[in-house]
Amino acid sequence: MSEKKNITDDHHHQHDHAHSHLPSDPELRVKAVETLLLNKGLIDSKTLDELIDTYENRIGPKNGAKVVAKAWVDPEYKKRLLNDATSAIRELSYQGRQGENMVVVENTPETHNVIVCTLCSCYPWPVLGIPPTWYKSDEYRSRTVREPRKVLLEFGLPLDPKVQIKVWDSTAEIRYLVLPMRPKGTENMNENELAELVTRNSMIGTGLPKEIK
Amino acid sequence: MSRLHDMGGRFGDGLIPLPRDAENEVTNFEPTFKYKWHAKAWAITLAAGALGEWNLDISRHYRECLPPKDYINFSYYEKWLAALTNLLIDKELISLNELKEYVFAAEKGTLRKFSDKDVKLDQRTWLAKDVQKTLGWGGPSIRDTNVSPVFNIGDKVITQNYSPNKDISGGHTRLPKYAMGRVGVIHSYNNNHVFPDKNAHGLGENPLPLYTVEFKSSELWGELAESQNDSILLDLWEPYLKLFPN
Numbered sequence: 001m002s003e004k005k006n007i008t009d010d011h012h013h014q015h016d017h018a019h020s021h022l023p024s025d026p027e028l029r030v031k032a033v034e035t036l037l038l039n040k041g042l043i044d045s046k047t048l049d050e051l052i053d054t055y056e057n058r059i060g061p062k063n064g065a066k067v068v069a070k071a072w073v074d075p076e077y078k079k080r081l082l083n084d085a086t087s088a089i090r091e092l093s094y095q096g097r098q099g100e101n102m103v104v105v106e107n108t109p110e111t112h113n114v115i116v117c118t119l120c121s122c123y124p125w126p127v128l129g130i131p132p133t134w135y136k137s138d139e140y141r142s143r144t145v146r147e148p149r150k151v152l153l154e155f156g157l158p159l160d161p162k163v164q165i166k167v168w169d170s171t172a173e174i175r176y177l178v179l180p181m182r183p184k185g186t187e188n189m190n191e192n193e194l195a196e197l198v199t200r201n202s203m204i205g206t207g208l209p210k211e212i213k
Numbered sequence: 214m215s216r217l218h219d220m221g222g223r224f225g226d227g228l229i230p231l232p233r234d235a236e237n238e239v240t241n242f243e244p245t246f247k248y249k250w251h252a253k254a255w256a257i258t259l260a261a262g263a264l265g266e267w268n269l270d271i272s273r274h275y276r277e278c279l280p281p282k283d284y285i286n287f288s289y290y291e292k293w294l295a296a297l298t299n300l301l302i303d304k305e306l307i308s309l310n311e312l313k314e315y316v317f318a319a320e321k322g323t324l325r326k327f328s329d330k331d332v333k334l335d336q337r338t339w340l341a342k343d344v345q346k347t348l349g350w351g352g353p354s355i356r357d358t359n360v361s362p363v364f365n366i367g368d369k370v371i372t373q374n375y376s377p378n379k380d381i382s383g384g385h386t387r388l389p390k391y392a393m394g395r396v397g398v399i400h401s402y403n404n405n406h407v408f409p410d411k412n413a414h415g416l417g418e419n420p421l422p423l424y425t426v427e428f429k430s431s432e433l434w435g436e437l438a439e440s441q442n443d444s445i446l447l448d449l450w451e452p453y454l455k456l457f458p459n
Contacts, residue, residue, distance in 0.1 A: 034257050050341040
């Protein structure tokens with residue numbers, strides 16, 4: 001070996017893998033660990049309930065939709081959003097965990113943006129909530145950086161070959177939100193009506209806002 | 214050299230598992246947590262993390278360090294739970310004997326949760342009344358340091374090859390394998406952030422400049438690139454990069 005320090009990453013080699021002692025049924029596995037932590041007073045069941053309720057009922061893509069709709073109707077807000085997304089999003093009281101450093105990327109007729117995290121499942125929680133299963137899947141993580149056009153086609157989104165795709169692989173501490181283009185024919189709609197058109201997928205770049213009929 | 218979690222660009226994965234309605238059309242809707250145990254695995258991971266015995270980079274690295282066979286076979290929240298279990302043991306919050314005892318009881322159907330009055334909450338335990346405050350706070354990774362960025366916007370840079378973590382073989386890093394040894398252009402500088410390659414191993418925060426670097430699709434995938442126009446942007450810390458001679 002060279003002089004390079006060769007500390008191996010061996011925190012799991014010092015003992016056998018503790019997780020291998022868990023039951024094969026994942027439901028029982030969670031139950032065992034949860035009960036142990038509760039009985040030791042290391043977690044509180046009311047905290048678990050509060051966390052789950054928050055992300056099931058209060059924090060989700062509706063937040064992001066409000067940000068997008070505001071940017072569509074208010075050019076000054078849009079400017080602030082593209083310039084300093086974290087602060088602009090905080091104006092709507094969305095902030096905190098997994099949204100500490102936000103960047104908003106704008107779709108235009110020339111450029112389409114798509115967000116992925118190839119290393120894990122990084123996702124802007126304050127504006128989109130907990131990521132959907134497909135976002136966390138091996139298929140989405142492995143393929144989106146190499147063949148984004150094929151992936152988007154599976155989402156029902158064929159892109160013109162002339163449109164440039166930018167794939168943002170959010171593997172560090174920045175979390176991304178796509179600002180989709182405002183659908184045609186929505187000139188008379190107000191902010192709340194517009195927010196209804198903004199889908200979760202349109203803010204990840206794997207979809208478009210709903211068309212008006 | 215990398216681990217299984219580092220799967221960007223890999224071949225062999227099939228169709229994206231999209232939720233579909235009764236007519237087999239792709240839908241936008243999916244419940245936040247498909248099963249109650251998903252929600253529980255997620256919530257106990259957050260609550261145990263709040264005890265302050267490890268940082269987010271350490272917990273990420275524990276998931277990455279699951280044995281390859283388990284990493285492949287486990288579903289998403291099974292990975293979370295396995296990594297959490299290993300962390301709880303390594304940080305001595307629970308013992309292996311306690312774990313075995315609870316697993317045994319769970320399998321026998323004799324698991325018993327103590328009543329609240331019989332449990333003494335640990336001083337570090339995250340209380341429900343503090344949840345919103347702590348979530349709203351988050352875990353900012355920007356640090357106010359006097360480190361100035363070496364690179365300028367527009368600079369051509371080449372990424373490290375092989376093993377970006379210089380302290381630990383097989384250690385945590387955020388430079389994906391598919392972008393190692395590739396040439397890109399500095400798109401923006403995003404302040405100085407805690408450096409996960411050290412922080413994931415308890416070696417200190419060592420905040421360093423974080424850049425967004427743009428790579429041409431053809432630089433990463435050669436002739437396989439779907440379009441010469443497309444690009445991939447990655448957030449990379451300064452030590453992953455070297456100036457590329459023009």
